[in-house]
Amino acid sequence: MVPPTTGPTHHLGKSEIEYYAMLAKTEVQHYSGTNIELGTACGKYFRVCTLSITDPGDSDIIRSLESA
Template identity: 40%
Template sequence: MIDIDKALASAVKTGKVSFGSNTALQNAKTGKAKMIVLAANCPKDIKEQIEYYGEISKVPVITYKGGSMDLAEVCKKLFIISALSIRETGDSDILKLIEQ
């Protein structure tokens, strides 16, 4: 079983990750992200839009078990994060989450 916290931290540190729901929505529409992670408390309308476009463009969308403050803590950021897009994973093995 993969530790999502460690995988996310590694992706943020070594890969290319964009923060914010607007960017996540754009990446879901264009299919530029390898994966999108949403906080558990991401606003419902935004979450539904990102999931809808993610499904169309074949970008996996997962919901993180914690809220936006927890997600920010894992990513070592000083701002809350409701959504993040992983464009390149770097040394992280986070994409194995979708295979399970």
């Protein structure tokens, strides 16, 4: 699952991510906040434009995306 992309991601890069996600039959989620908010939500002190969840572990990130 690849939840997403935030505003400043270049449109070509966004299309490329969506294309490869389609080939891999994975889900893409688009984050409505800013890349600064996404970085903060990930516990980072820098901007995050794209992230990939390979193992959700015991986090609630998947459930929070489903409820949104």
